[in-house]
Amino acid sequence: MLLKLMRLNVPAWLSYSLAFGFVAFATWLKVLAEPNVIPQNVPITYFLAIVPAAIFLGMGPAIAACILSLFAFDYFFVSPLHTLLDLSHTENLPILAIFLFVGILFSYLTSNLRQENIKANKEIEIRKEKETELKKLKENLEFQVEARTNELQEALENVGHERSLLTTVMNSAGDSHLVFLDKDFNFVLVNETYAKSCGYKPEEMIGKNHFALYPHEENQAIFTKVRDTGISVSYRDKPFEFPDQPERGTTYWDWTLVPIKNDSEVQGLVFSLTETTNRKKAEQSLESFNQELERRVDERTLELIEARDALLEQLALRAKAEESLRSLSSRLLNIQEEERRLIAKELHDEVGQNLTVLKMLLGRAIQGVPNEAKTLLKSASGTVTELIKEIRTLSMSLRPSVLDDLGLVPGLESLFKQINTLAGLSIHFEHDEIEGLHQDVSLVVYRIIQEALTNIMRHAGVKEASVSIKANDGQIALKIEDQGIGFEQSSLQINRSTGLSAMKERAALVGGRLAIESEPGKGTKIEAILPISPASGLENRHTVE
Structure with missing residues (x-):
C-alpha cells in the first residue's frame, strides 16, 4: 500500500x-x-x-x-x-x-x-x-500452425484431384499453349492446344524430350539458363519454324518460361505460348503502310511548303501594293487639300474682292439713277451680298483659313458656328489642351468631324450633336455622337459609302483607326484613335488597324 x-x-x-x-x-x-x-x-x-x-x-x-x-x-x-x-x-x-x-x-x-x-x-x-503480448502471439502462432497443418492435410488429400483439374484447366486455356516440363525438358503435362499445333495427341508427347522433337540451339540455351538460374524469361513475337511442318513457314510466338521451385531447387518448367503470326504479319503490313504514308506526307509537306512560300511572296507583293496604294491615297488627299486651299484662296482673294468692288459700284450707281432703276440696282446689290456670303461659306468649306492661322480648336468652333447658323444644329464641344499636334493630323480630325456632322444634318433628324477630343499618352481620342434615327450596320456597306470610307481612309493614313456604332432608334457614335504625330502612328499602323 x-x-x-x-x-x-x-x-x-x-x-x-x-x-x-x-x-x-x-x-x-x-x-x-x-x-x-x-x-x-x-x-x-x-x-x-x-x-x-x-x-x-x-x-x-x-x-x-x-x-x-x-x-x-x-x-x-x-x-x-x-x-x-x-x-x-x-x-x-x-x-x-x-x-x-x-x-x-x-x-x-x-x-x-x-x-x-x-x-x-x-x-x-x-x-x-x-x-x-507474447502470450497472444503464442496463441496466434499455435492457431496458425494448426490451420496450416489442416491445410497441408487437405492439400495432400486433393493432390490427385488437383492434377486432374490442372489438366482440365490447361485444356480449357483456349488459344494458349501450355506445357509442363521436368528439369531435363521432358514433357510431363501438355494441353490439347499445344499438342494439336505440333501435330500430336497429348498422351503421345508425354515423356518425350522437347528438343528431341524440336532441336533448336538458341531455345535450348534459354531453357538451360532458366533452369540453372531460376529466373523467368518472356519473349514477344519470337520466330520459329517447325521442322516437320515446312508449309507453315516462319511462325511468331509470345512465350513465357517460368521455373517451378521446391526448396529453391528447380523441379521443372512451365512453358506458355500464344501464337502471334497473324498479328505480326498485320504489324508488318501496317509498318509498310506507315512508310508509304510517311512518304506521301513528306511529299505533301513539300508541296505545302512550296505553296506557303508562294503565298508569302504574294502576301509580300500585296502588302507592298497596299503600301503603294496608301502612299498614293495620301498624295491624292494632299493634292486635293492643296487644290481646295488654292481654290478657297482664289475665291476669297479674287472672286470675293471683285464681288465686294461690284457691290460698292452698285451702291454708287444707285445714287445717280432714276427711281425706276434704283429698285433693280438694289436687287442686284442684294444678290451680290448673298453671293459674297456664299463665296465665303464655300471658301471656308474648302479650306478654312482659321485652321491654318489659329489651329484645330478655333477652326472647329468656327465650323460649329457656321453649321449652327446654316442648319440650326447645336453642337456640344468638349476638348483637352493638345500640345504638339501635327498639321496633317489636325486636318484629318477636322475633315472627319466635318464629314460626320454633314451626315448628321442629312440623315439623323436631330438638332443636337456632341463632339469630344481627349488627349492621352501621345494619342487623341475623337468621338462624334448623336441621338438620331441611327441605322442597321449589317445593311451598310462602308466601302460603298463614300463619306464613311473617306473617314476611315483618312484615319488610317496617319496611323489611326476609326469605328462606327449605330442601331436603329439609338443614334450613331463615331470613335477614332489618332496619333498626335503621324510618324509614330505610321510605325504602328499594322497594330492599330
Missing part, C-alpha cells in the same frame, strides 16, 4: 499545498506536546511534515516542507519568539543548520527512493504488457 502511495502522480499545486498542510499539522502537534513530551528547542516534530512530503509528493514539496518547518520552528519555538533567523542569538544556529541539512538529505534520499520505485513499477508494467 505504501509503495502504491509513493507512485501517486499529484498535480504540482496540490503537492505544495499538502506540504504546507503537513507543516501546519506538525506545528500543531509540537504545540500540544510542548514542553512535557519534547523539549522546546528540538524540532523533531517537523520531520512528521518532511517525511510524508518526501515519500508521497517528491523532492520539490519535501524541500519546501523542510524550509517551511525551519521558519515555523524558528518563529514559534526559538527564543526570542516571533522572530525569523535572529543572528544575534548564535546558540540556536547549530540546531537550525543540522535540522535543515538532515531535512534536505532525507528529502533527497526519500525522493530518489520514490523515483526508483516509480521506475521499477513502470518496468514491471512493461514486462507484464510484453508477457501478455
